[in-house]
Each structure stands twice: as C-alpha cells, then as structure tokens.
Amino acid sequence: MTTGILAPAAAGLDRPNSQHAMAMLAEAAQLAEANSLSEQTRRLYASDWRRFTAWCSAAGVDPMPASVETVRAYAASMALGGEDSGYRPATIERHLAAIGYAHTAAGHSPPTKHPAVENVMRGIRRALGSQSRQMRPLLLADVRTIISDIDTSSWPAGLAGLRDTFVLLGGFASAMRRSEMAAMLQGHIRHDPAVGLLVTIPRSKGDQAGYGALVVMPTGQNPQTCPPCAYRRWMIASRAALSSRAEAMAAVFETPTFEDRQEHVCDTPARHDDAQAPVLRIIRRGGNMAGPISGDGLHRMIQRRAAEAGLAGPIGFHSLRAGFVTQARRNGADHRAVRRQTRHTSDALVDRYDREHSPLIDNAAADLGL
Numbered sequence: 001m002t003t004g005i006l007a008p009a010a011a012g013l014d015r016p017n018s019q020h021a022m023a024m025l026a027e028a029a030q031l032a033e034a035n036s037l038s039e040q041t042r043r044l045y046a047s048d049w050r051r052f053t054a055w056c057s058a059a060g061v062d063p064m065p066a067s068v069e070t071v072r073a074y075a076a077s078m079a080l081g082g083e084d085s086g087y088r089p090a091t092i093e094r095h096l097a098a099i100g101y102a103h104t105a106a107g108h109s110p111p112t113k114h115p116a117v118e119n120v121m122r123g124i125r126r127a128l129g130s131q132s133r134q135m136r137p138l139l140l141a142d143v144r145t146i147i148s149d150i151d152t153s154s155w156p157a158g159l160a161g162l163r164d165t166f167v168l169l170g171g172f173a174s175a176m177r178r179s180e181m182a183a184m185l186q187g188h189i190r191h192d193p194a195v196g197l198l199v200t201i202p203r204s205k206g207d208q209a210g211y212g213a214l215v216v217m218p219t220g221q222n223p224q225t226c227p228p229c230a231y232r233r234w235m236i237a238s239r240a241a242l243s244s245r246a247e248a249m250a251a252v253f254e255t256p257t258f259e260d261r262q263e264h265v266c267d268t269p270a271r272h273d274d275a276q277a278p279v280l281r282i283i284r285r286g287g288n289m290a291g292p293i294s295g296d297g298l299h300r301m302i303q304r305r306a307a308e309a310g311l312a313g314p315i316g317f318h319s320l321r322a323g324f325v326t327q328a329r330r331n332g333a334d335h336r337a338v339r340r341q342t343r344h345t346s347d348a349l350v351d352r353y354d355r356e357h358s359p360l361i362d363n364a365a366a367d368l369g370l
Contacts, residue, residue: 040179040295048098065108071099072120079124089125096121136315137322137353138306139330143172144225146309148258152233156287158252162237163280164301166230171298171320173227174199174215175342178295178317187275189231193267195219196228213343219266224258228266235270238281241289248287325353329361 052074056063061070075096078087096117100110111117138146147168152161171181180201188200197217220226233255241248278292299317306315321342328338335347344350354361 044094045098045101048095049102052095052099064106065103066099066111068111068114068116071096071111071114071117074099075117075120075124079128089121089128092124093121134314135319135322136311136313137326138172138311138315138319139323139327140172140225142306142311142323143168143320145311146305147225149309150258150305152255153252153257155249155252156283156285158255159237159241159248159287160283162230162234162252162255163283164305166227166234167280167298167301168305168320169220169225169227169230170197170217171302171317172324173217173220175321175324176201176215177321178298181317182280182293182295182298184279185275186272186277186279189270189272189279191228191266191269196266197231215341215343219264223261223264226264226266229261229264232266232268232270235272235279238289239271239273241283241287245287322353325350326358329354329358 052066053063055074055077056066056070059070059073061067063070075092078092078095079089096112100112103110103112147165150161150165151157152165167181170176171178174181176199183202184199188202190198190200192198195216196219199215199217201213201215203212217227217231219228223229237248237251237255240251280293280298282290282293282297284290295317302317302319303313303315306313306319325338325342328341329350335350338344338350339347342350
C-alpha cells in the first residue's frame with residue numbers, strides 16, 4: 001500500500017491521462033525530493049547558502065547562477081580565513097554541496113561540479129590536510145569524574161544536573177550521535193527489565209533512507225553509573241517541572257547525591273505521558289522548562305561539564321561516542337560487537353579509534369618482549 005508523500009499514486013496516477021494527474025504527480029515528486037535530505041542537512045544547507053549569498057553581495061557578484069570563478073574564489077576565501085578562520089576542508093566541501101544543491105533545485109547546472117572547482121578543493125586539501133579535528137574520548141573513568149561533580153540535589157541547578165547526568169551516561173553507553181540523542185521522543189524509549197532501555201532511532205546521519213535502528217542503554221552494575229537509573233530520575237524531575245515549580249523542587253530535593261546512590265531505581269519503568277514529547281529539553285534560568293534541546297546545545301553542555309570537572313580538551317559530544325569505542329576495545333570487545341552498537345559500516349572506522357586511542361590493541365608491537 002502506498003502511503004506518505006507518494007499517497008496520490010494510490011488513486012491510479014501510475015498511469016496519468018490528464019493534466020490534473022500530471023500536476024498531482026509533479027507535486028508528489030517535489031515532496032519526495034524535499035524529503036531526500038534529513039532535517040539537519042536542510043538546516044545546514046540553508047545556513048551555508050545564506051553565508052554564500054552574503055559573501056556574494058559583499059563581493060558584488062551574483063550568487064544565482066554563480067560562475068565557476070565565483071565559487072573558486074569563495075572556496076579560497078574560506079580556506080584563507082580572515083575573520084572566518086578555522087574552516088576545514090570537510091566544512092568547505094559541505095558549503096559547496098549546499099551551493100550545488102541550491103543551483104540544482106533552481107534548475108541550474110551546479111558550478112561546484114566543474115573540474116576547475118574540484119582542482120581548487122584538491123589544492124586546499126593538500127595545503128590544510130583532510131584529517132578532521134578529533135575529540136578526546138571520554139572513558140568510563142572520565143564520565144564518572146564528570147557526573148560525580150554535577151549538582152543534582154539543589155534548586156534550580158539540580159534539574160539541569162539530572163538531565164546532564166542522563167545525557168552523559170546514556171550517550172556513552174549508547175554511542176549515539178548528538179543529533180540522534182537530541183531528537184529522542186518518549187515514544188522512542190522502551191524499558192526491558194532484562195536489558196535496560198531500548199532506544200529506537202528513526203533516522204540518522206548514516207541512515208538517510210530512514211530504515212531506523214535500535215540501540216540499547218544497558219542496566220549498569222553500579223547504581224551511580226546506570227543509564228536507566230539516570231533516565232528514571234530525569235523523567236521524574238522533568239515531569240514534575242512541567243507540572244509546577246513546587247513539584248519540581250520537591251523532586252530535585254528528594255534525589256540522592258552521587259555518593260548516596262547505592263540502590264537501583266530502574267526496576268520500575270519511567271512513566272511516559274506523551275509519546276511525541278521530547279525526552280531532553282532546554283532548561284531556563286530558575287528551572288523553567290522549554291522546548292527540545294538541540295544537538296549543538298548538548299555539545300556545548302558536554303564541553304562545559306568537562307571543563308568544570310577539570311578535564312583537558314578538545315572535548316565535545318562526540319567524545320562520548322569515541323569513548324564508547326575506545327573503552328569497549330580496551331575491554332576486549334571485537335569489531336563486530338562495537339559496530340553493532342555504533343552502527344559503523346566497516347571495521348576500518350573502528351580501527352581508526354584503535355590507532356588514535358588504543359594503539360597496542362591487535363598490534364604486534366605489544367609482543368616484542370622489550
């Protein structure tokens with residue numbers, strides 16, 4: 001049965017015989033094309049296109065259709081820096097992809113595909129290097145250090161503390177990307193007494209077709225570092241905060257400190273009132289709850305919490321995912337076991353973490369007898 005954006009085809013439009021039918025099919029095709037990019041990619045492309053048009057306006061050139069020379073100069077300007085210093089080749093390539101996408105959507109040939117532009121990018125990659133800036137992995141001991149330093153029992157700091165504790169433990173255990181964690185809805189999470197929390201990810205960076213994936217936040221051996229326990233504490237406090245300030249304060253004050261968390265509380269599943277409600281929310285000053293937090297917001301939070309705990313960087317949300325791989329490999333997990341959780345498509349991507357953070361794993365250098 002045809003559903004969603006292609007629903008018009010169910011009415012016999014697979015064999016159009018009128019202008020009206022062709023118009024409906026054209027509309028369906030436009031909707032399908034709009035759905036070809038993830039929401040996050042559309043936002044990034046829109047931002048990149050605004051930057052390009054502003055640059056063109058300042059340079060006195062046309063952004064649409066842009067000439068090959070304009071695109072070459074734009075790429076060079078991003079690489080050279082100035083007030084916008086710090087762009088890496090991968091970021092410049094994304095900007096060019098946004099320019100190309102906008103031109104294709106407008107019916108123009110994308111100037112970004114011209115060999116002259118590709119030659120400029122080849123030179124930029126050689127000059128700047130194509131290796132991305134790697135985040136320091138946060139291992140279990142690091143995560144424990146951070147959460148032990150987080151206030152979860154005073155008002156209003158404790159409300160954000162309960163949220164951030166769950167993000168740190170859940171992000172580390174699940175190896176989720178920040179966009180995936182920010183997009184979690186209550187209906188995506190199911191409690192399995194034998195396993196822990198099962199999290200459905202409808203769509204992610206590596207799953208543009210939208211097949212979906214399932215990851216687990218397992219029940220921890222230690223109540224202090226148990227992701228399902230942290231989730232239940234956060235859900236109790238967040239539900240109270242959406243009800244009244246008095247209930248929220250009571251929930252936070254009743255939360256045991258890190259040292260006092262000696263018993264599991266995840267035997268009872270967290271209560272979900274609305275399957276479409278976000279799991280993670282922005283918390284304003286005074287403990288006021290707002291809308292869903294963004295992936296960038298989670299990234300900045302991890303940076304701040306790590307700095308407060310005295311951990312040296314560079315650290316960001318990806319440090320949790322990198323930490324999962326590094327910790328798992330150091331603990332003896334093989335490639336397949338790691339990829340089952342991270343959803344990496346090849347062993348080579350896991351090997352990269354080994355080279356950078358666990359160089360003696362599966363390395364003959366460890367057996368030289370020196």
